[in-house]
Amino acid sequence: MCFPCDCQVVITHVKSKVYNGKSQHIELRLRQLIDNVVMSLDFVKPERNFANSLTKPPLFEDLMGRLQVEDLEFFFVQCWVLWNQRNSVVHGGCIQDPARLVQCAKDVLQEYQDAQTQLSAPIPSSSMQQQLRWVPPLGSAYKLNVDVAVFKGMKASGYGAVVWNDKGEVMAAMAGKGPQVQDSEEAEVLACRRAVEFALEAGFREIILEGDNCTVMMAILGPKPDRDRLGHVNEDIKTMGREFRAFSVLCVKRDANSVAHSLAMFARQIDGEIVWLEENPPPAADALYFDSCNLMNE
Numbered sequence: 001m002c003f004p005c006d007c008q009v010v011i012t013h014v015k016s017k018v019y020n021g022k023s024q025h026i027e028l029r030l031r032q033l034i035d036n037v038v039m040s041l042d043f044v045k046p047e048r049n050f051a052n053s054l055t056k057p058p059l060f061e062d063l064m065g066r067l068q069v070e071d072l073e074f075f076f077v078q079c080w081v082l083w084n085q086r087n088s089v090v091h092g093g094c095i096q097d098p099a100r101l102v103q104c105a106k107d108v109l110q111e112y113q114d115a116q117t118q119l120s121a122p123i124p125s126s127s128m129q130q131q132l133r134w135v136p137p138l139g140s141a142y143k144l145n146v147d148v149a150v151f152k153g154m155k156a157s158g159y160g161a162v163v164w165n166d167k168g169e170v171m172a173a174m175a176g177k178g179p180q181v182q183d184s185e186e187a188e189v190l191a192c193r194r195a196v197e198f199a200l201e202a203g204f205r206e207i208i209l210e211g212d213n214c215t216v217m218m219a220i221l222g223p224k225p226d227r228d229r230l231g232h233v234n235e236d237i238k239t240m241g242r243e244f245r246a247f248s249v250l251c252v253k254r255d256a257n258s259v260a261h262s263l264a265m266f267a268r269q270i271d272g273e274i275v276w277l278e279e280n281p282p283p284a285a286d287a288l289y290f291d292s293c294n295l296m297n298e
Contacts, residue, residue: 077105133294134256136168141206141246146195147260148178148187151268155180159191160263161198162281163207168295170288172202173281175263176273188213189233191264192220196240202277206246214251221249258287 064072081101089095137143142163149158157178163171176194181187188211199207211217219226219234220241226234241247254261259281266283280288 074105074109077109078102081105081108134168134252134258134291136164136166136295137208138166141166141208142171142199142204143208143210144195144199144204145210145252145257145260146188146191147212147257147264148184148191149261149264149267150181150184150187154268157181157187157190158264158267159187159194160260160265160267160284161191161195162259162263162284163199163202163204168292170259170276170280171204171278172198173259173263173276173284174198174273175267175270175281175283177267177271185213185216186230188216189219189230189237192216193233193237193240196237198275200240200243205244207241207244207248209247209249210252210257211249212252212254212257217249217251259284259291262287 067075078101081104085093085096085101134145142165144161144163146159146161148160151157157180158176159178160173160175162173165171174195178187178190178194181190192209192211196207196209209217209220219228219230220237222234225231228234262284263281
């Protein structure tokens with residue numbers, strides 16, 4: 001007998017020696033929990049049987065018409081957290097404090113929004129798209145696109161690189177966490193060196209190196225020894241470039257370098273380096289989609 005609600009309790013003994021009680025009072029407690037948390041939202045009017053009305057279409061349509069997108073997103077994340085909590089309790093978990101569930105919903109939504117911001121690809125305007133789009137290489141050459149990101153709060157940098165064939169297919173790609181740098185130019189030079197090294201390791205022999213920092217690209221192209229503070233890195237790139245059958249360097253706009261940029265931004269979330277061979281890197285899915293659409297429209 002459950003004394004709080006005066007109902008019969010069924011106790012089941014399981015192999016893990018944990019006793020799971022399924023009874024009417026658990027359902028009552030869950031309904032009270034849902035009502036209390038939902039009613040705490042300042043944009044929801046009190047409703048006697050609100051938990052039961054969540055599945056009714058009129059309520060959903062009413063919320064769509066009255067709430068801002070941000071509030072509606074938070075509301076549905078709240079519903080998911082409550083549903084997840086209910087399943088946890090039914091299967092032997094503990095009921096958490098409602099205030100903690102509210103904070104959990106905020107954290108889940110914020111994590112999702114941060115991920116979308118970090119991985120989103122820039123979409124060029126229709127008037128500029130034709131002259132800024134990425135263009136595949138010709139013949140037997142491969143294009144090696146490189147980009148970087150500087151994470152000041154983390155005292156680190158990130159780099160991304162992708163190797164394409166003449167059909168616009170990804171042959172190899174990588175994303176990695178780099179060291180703290182003085183400026184974006186230093187990050188770009190270090191990323192180019194690692195990208196060229198990566199292309200050699202992967203067995204490519206005809207490479208067109210593309211980046212959106214024209215200062216760095218021109219320094220790599222320079223025929224004379226570079227006495228700049230980053231000159232020794234540029235000389236390393238030139239030395240490795242001589243190991244290819246063909247090696248050239250181009251400067252492109254940022255919108256034509258979006259896949260490498262997405263991979264560089266993704267590096268914030270990892271330690272070390274991740275490599276993809278003959279497969280599309282998931283962190284750059286949006287940018288890959290835009291590039292493929294441009295190729296199809298040619």
